[in-house]
Amino acid sequence: MEREKILVIDFGGQYNQLITRRVREKNVYAEVVPYKKALDAIKKEKPIGLIFTGGPNSVYDAKSPDIDPEILDMGLPILGICYGMQLIAKNMGGTVTKSDKREFGKTKTMVDPASKLFDGLDVEQTTWMSHVDYVKELPEGFRTVASTDSCPVAAMENREKNIYAIQFHGEVNHTENGHEIIDNFLKKVCHAKGDWNMHDFANEAKRAIQEKVGDKKVLLALSGGVDSSVCAKLLVDAIGENLICIFVDHGLMRKNEGDEVEEAFKDTGMHFIRVDAKDRFLKRLKGVTDPEQKRKIIGEEFIRVFEDEGRKIGAVDFLAQGTIYPDVIESGAGDAAVIKSHHNVGGLPAVVDFKDLIEPLRDLFKDEVRQLGEAIGLDPKLVWRQPFPGPGLAIRVMGEITEEKLDILRDADYIFRDEIAKAGMDHDINQYFAVLTNNRSVGVMGDFRTYDYTLALRAVTTSDFMTADWARIPYEVLDKVSVRIVNEVEHINRIVYDITSKPPATIEWE
C-alpha cells in the first residue's frame, strides 16, 4: 500500500525541518526536498500535498530560488509559507513588493474561519511573522483569508485549485494555533487519513538498511547514548549478525560511564567492542584550546579508531552513526550558519576505508528518536538517558584539556548529577552537567587562601535541544550541590549557575 506523504519543498528557510516534524506529529509522513529537485521528487513520490517553505530571498530578485510552474498546475494541494506564499503569488500573476517596514514577531491577525485553513478558529489570532516583502495584489482566482494591521494579505486561498498560503510561520510555536492550521491543511485540504506512525518509520528504515547493506558488514559507532542506542536496535533488527558495535572510550567520558555502557550492552546479544582510546585522544588534544579545533580533532580521531577496528574485523563496508537532525543543522547544513561542528557531521574524510555512511535518524528530532526507541522496544533506561555529546568532557573543560582537569570535572559533575537525582528532578531537567571554566579566583578555606577553579553548573529544559530554557532548580538543591562540591572536590573554590537560555547561549559551553 502506498503511504501518504507530504513533500516540503525547501527554499532555504530556517524552519523547514520543523514543518516536516509538525506534519509527522499529525501522523502524516513528510520529508524535505530541495526546490531544484521538487518536480522529479513529486513525480516519483506521488505526495498527497506540498508545502513550500520560507526563505531568506526576495522573489523578485532574478537569482532567487523559483518553482517549476508545472508544479502549480498539477492539481496537488499546496500550502505556501512566507517566501513560499510570495512565490505562489508571483508565479500565478499577483504582485509581491517590499514593505517599508519589517513585520517581525507575534502579530495580531484577523482570519476568516470560512477558509478550510482556519476552520474552527476564532477570528482574532496571534501569528508569528518574519518578513519585509508582502503580497500586494492577489493572483487571479485567489481571495484574502487573513490580514494584519500592516499586511493586507496575511493568507490567501484558491479553493478550486486547492492552493493555500500564509505569510506567517504556522510551524513555530509562537503562532498560537499553528498546529491546527497545519492539521486543517492536512485533513481538510489534502484529505489525509493520518495513520502513519513510528512503527511505520521503523519498518521502512529497516527495509532501506537491508537494501543498502545486503550481506555486507556494518560498524556502528555506539556511545550508549540515546541516538546510537536506538540505531543499534534498528540495525540489529535489520541485519542481525552483520552489525558490529564499537564503543570508543576516549577518556572524555563521565565518571563510571565506560563501565555503565559496557554493562548495558553486555547481555543484549549484540556484537559489542569497547576500545580503550584514551591515550590517542588526549595526545592529539594536548595544548589545543580552540573549541572548533577540539571538535574537528575528535571527529577525525573517531573515524580513525573506527577504521582501525574495521581493519581488524576485515571487509567492513559501512559506518553507521546516530546522527540526528539538530547535529546536522547546527553544523551548517545547506545554507544555514555553522554554530558548532558536531563531531559526527560533515561526512567521511577524503581518505577513508568505509564506502558509505548509514544514518537512519538524520531527519529526526531528539524527541522523535525517543518515540522511535519506544516503538522498537529499546530498554527505557536507554531511551530516556540524558544526551551526552560525542566530544564528551573535552568541550566541558574550557581551554586546554589535562587529565587533572578532567578528573576534577568528573568528580564535580558526578555530585551535581547525584543531587539532581536525589531531588527527584532527573526526569524534569532534560540535560544537566558541570563545566570546568578556565577561570581561577581567590577563596578562603580553613583560614587559608585558595586560588582555584570556578565551576559552572548548567541545566536546561527542552524537548528538541534546538532551543532551551535554563532549569529553575530550587535554591536548596543548588546549595547542597555547591557545598558538596567545594568540600569534596579539590581545586574548586567557586560555583556559578548558568542562567542563559538557548538562544542566545547554546547548551554546551564550547
Ligand SMILES: Nc1ncnc2c1ncn2[C@@H]1O[C@H](COP(=O)(O)OP(=O)(O)OP(=O)(O)O)[C@@H](O)[C@H]1O
Ligand atoms: N564514545 C563514542 N563511541 C562511539 N561512537 C560515538 C561515541 N560518541 C559519539 N559517537 C557517535 O556519534 C554520534 C553522535 O553522538 P551524540 O552524542 O549526538 O549521540 P548519542 O551519543 O548516540 O546520543 P545522545 O545524544 O543521547 O548522547 C553517536 O550517535 C555515535 O554514532
Ligand SMILES: O=c1[nH]c(=O)c2[nH+]cn([C@@H]3O[C@H](COP(=O)(O)O)[C@@H](O)[C@H]3O)c2[nH]1
Ligand atoms: O554528539 C554530539 N556531538 C557534538 O559535537 C555536540 N555538541 C553539542 N552536542 C549536544 O547537542 C545538544 C545541543 O547542544 P548545543 O546547544 O551546545 O549546540 C546538546 O544536547 C549537546 O550536549 C553534541 N552532541
Ligand SMILES: NC(=O)CC[C@H](N)C(=O)O
Ligand atoms: N521568512 C521568509 O520566508 C522571508 C521571505 C522574504 N524574504 C521576506 O522578507 O518577506
Ligand SMILES: [Mg+2]
Ligand atoms: Mg552522546
